Amino acid sequence: MSKNTPPATPWPNIEELIDNGGNVSIGDIPPVPCAAVAADESVMLAALLRRKGESLINLLNRLDEAVGKAFNEQIYIDEING
DSSP states (O other): OOTTSOOSSSOHHHHHHHHTTOEEEEEEETTEEEEEEEEOSSOEEEEEEOOTTOOHHHHHHHHHHHHHHHHHHOOOEESSOO
16 A cells, blocks of 8 residues: 555544444443443443544544554553543
8 A cells, every 4th residue: 555545444443343343432421521432342442531622533533543552552541430
């Protein structure tokens, strides 16, 4: 793939997660007004709070990066539970 060729998907890690039975939830998770959570069948990989003024696209970009860290480095990001 050349440097000018866009990836097949803008969120390859999220796509891999979903293709392998994982799930992603985005939206109101009381008491949090907006969050994005990614999990597989056994563990929560990432839980991100939507930042003030953050676009949905930017939240999904951060989630994809966080899922990649979970897959590749076993680093699990949890902004909801501390």
